[in-house]
Amino acid sequence: MREIRVSEVTNIVKELFLKANYVIGEDVMEKLACMRETEPSPLGRTVLSQILENNRLGAKEELAVCQDTGMSIVFLTIGQEVHFTGGSLEEAVNEGVRQAYTEGYLRKSIVAEPLFERKNTGDNTPCVIHVRLVPGDKVHILAIAKGFGSENMSQLKMLTPSEGIEGVKRFVLKVVEEAGPNPCPPLVVGVGIGGSFELSALMAKRATGLPLTRHNKDSRYRALEEELEKGINALGIGPAGYGGRTTALKVHIITAPTHIAGLPVAVNICCHAARHADDLI
Amino acid sequence: MKKIRLPLDEKTIHELKAGDEVLLTGTVYTARDAAHKRLVALIEKGEPLPIELSGQTIYYVGPAPAKPGYAIGSAGPTSSYRMDIYTPPLLKLGLKGMIGKGRLGPNTMKAMVECGAVYFGAVGGSAVLISKSIKKAEVVAYPDLGAEAIHRFEVEDLPAVVCVDADGRNLYNEGTKLYKQAAL
Numbered sequence: 492m493r494e495i496r497v498s499e500v501t502n503i504v505k506e507l508f509l510k511a512n513y514v515i516g517e518d519v520m521e522k523l524a525c526m527r528e529t530e531p532s533p534l535g536r537t538v539l540s541q542i543l544e545n546n547r548l549g550a551k552e553e554l555a556v557c558q559d560t561g562m563s564i565v566f567l568t569i570g571q572e573v574h575f576t577g578g579s580l581e582e583a584v585n586e587g588v589r590q591a592y593t594e595g596y597l598r599k600s601i602v603a604e605p606l607f608e609r610k611n612t613g614d615n616t617p618c619v620i621h622v623r624l625v626p627g628d629k630v631h632i633l634a635i636a637k638g639f640g641s642e643n644m645s646q647l648k649m650l651t652p653s654e655g656i657e658g659v660k661r662f663v664l665k666v667v668e669e670a671g672p673n674p675c676p677p678l679v680v681g682v683g684i685g686g687s688f689e690l691s692a693l694m695a696k697r698a699t700g701l702p703l704t705r706h707n708k709d710s711r712y713r714a715l716e717e718e719l720e721k722g723i724n725a726l727g728i729g730p731a732g733y734g735g736r737t738t739a740l741k742v743h744i745i746t747a748p749t750h751i752a753g754l755p756v757a758v759n760i761c762c763h764a765a766r767h768a769d770d771l772i
Numbered sequence: 773m774k775k776i777r778l779p780l781d782e783k784t785i786h787e788l789k790a791g792d793e794v795l796l797t798g799t800v801y802t803a804r805d806a807a808h809k810r811l812v813a814l815i816e817k818g819e820p821l822p823i824e825l826s827g828q829t830i831y832y833v834g835p836a837p838a839k840p841g842y843a844i845g846s847a848g849p850t851s852s853y854r855m856d857i858y859t860p861p862l863l864k865l866g867l868k869g870m871i872g873k874g875r876l877g878p879n880t881m882k883a884m885v886e887c888g889a890v891y892f893g894a895v896g897g898s899a900v901l902i903s904k905s906i907k908k909a910e911v912v913a914y915p916d917l918g919a920e921a922i923h924r925f926e927v928e929d930l931p932a933v934v935c936v937d938a939d940g941r942n943l944y945n946e947g948t949k950l951y952k953q954a955a956l
């Protein structure tokens with residue numbers, strides 16, 4: 492049994508959300524710069540240059556790259572040998588979010604209740620926590636700051652098995668085409684295929700937090716990722732939706748076993764401000 | 773790149789064309805969902821608004837808090853379509869410009885043509901860069917709404933693109949059509 496104090500989790504969660512909001516990953520910066528070279532639209536190139544410059548300023552001055560500093564999503568992968576001490580783990584994670592958002596000049600965007608009053612909680616809590624237990628004595632923390640301009644353009648569909656590969660492709664392209672300029676393209680498109688209704692959505696969200704240099708290990712799914720990227724970039728939406736060929740920075744697919752009667756597909760759209768950071772305890 | 777003064781004058785409104793790159797200088801008011809809801813509720817009751825909107829430009833933004841020494845925190849545009857149900861009555865009151873990102877609904881675009889107004893797109897997610905062009909920021913109504921309060925911004929050379937012009941031409945549709953390739 493390895494003991495970890497929950498205050499350590501608070502500190503790490505705080506640091507991860509600050510970093511995620513101020514610093515866009517090198518993988519995204521490189522891809523943006525690379526796609527600017529091939530983007531045929533002059534206006535599209537201007538937009539990509541503006542985004543690159545913005546992200547450099549954010550990192551340099553420690554300012555939120557986007558004013559929508561998002562809903563805070565935390566993936567905790569916990570080794571089953573770990574014992575947390577010193578209080579509630581859930582409260583510790585929320586405390587990390589609270590400290591990051593109140594001390595780091597990040598916007599507070601969470602309302603306590605969704606329908607009637609919609610009153611802001613004032614500190615961006617509560618966050619959304621997803622826990623997975625695995626063998627071992629380590630804890631992996633992934634923090635995602637998810638803006639809702641792109642979250643609102645995400646969709647889930649329960650396809651029938653007969654719709655198959657073509658059905659999946661059609662659905663992913665339809666979601667991105669309907670989203671058009673709204674989710675701030677170029678995008679990172681997270682696709683969850685299989686599992687159950689909620690697992691497909693969870694996989695799609697997890698996929699948006701993968702490095703752009705990562706590809707699906709199964710060559711068939713990797714080929715599908717690449718085909719979808721080509722298909723999305725042929726839609727013509729372009730940077731900021733002003734027209735162009737740079738619409739997807741990456742498509743990530745995560746799959747899971749599913750039921751004989753089902754083919755769930757979830758598409759979680761993430762804007763170019765792909766803000767995530769992770770750490771291992 | 774055209775330099776444009778805000779508030780917009782009639783001549784400028786009709787000269788601006790979808791796709792024009794502009795730098796905006798002058799006064800804008802911020803408002804998002806919650807402030808729009810209150811403004812339109814007042815219009816429906818026939819009561820005065822807390823700000824004079826006639827001739828003005830609204831920027832759809834909920835800024836991040838300002839760090840010490842900064843006029844404002846990060847302040848990029850939010851999605852404009854969420855304001856669609858509130859915008860036509862504001863246009864009828866004389867609103868002449870909106871700054872946001874993403875598509876507008878058909879009713880908003882129709883009202884824009886009828887009333888003669890321009891929709892500027894700013895690049896979503898370039899919130900630090902845009903904040904550099906905001907020289908002064910002040911809350912002028914609904915302080916209880918926090919980031920969603922109505923602010924008055926004095927902006928200088930705020931980079932934007934005309935996305936829908938007063939003739940109803942739409943850059944999003946035209947640009948996408950231009951670069952769309954045959955289906956997969």
Ligand code: SF4
Pocket residue numbers: 557558559560637638639640641673674675762763764848849850896897898
């Ligand atoms: S979609 Fe992303 S980049 Fe666009 S405004 Fe929202 S958080 Fe910012």
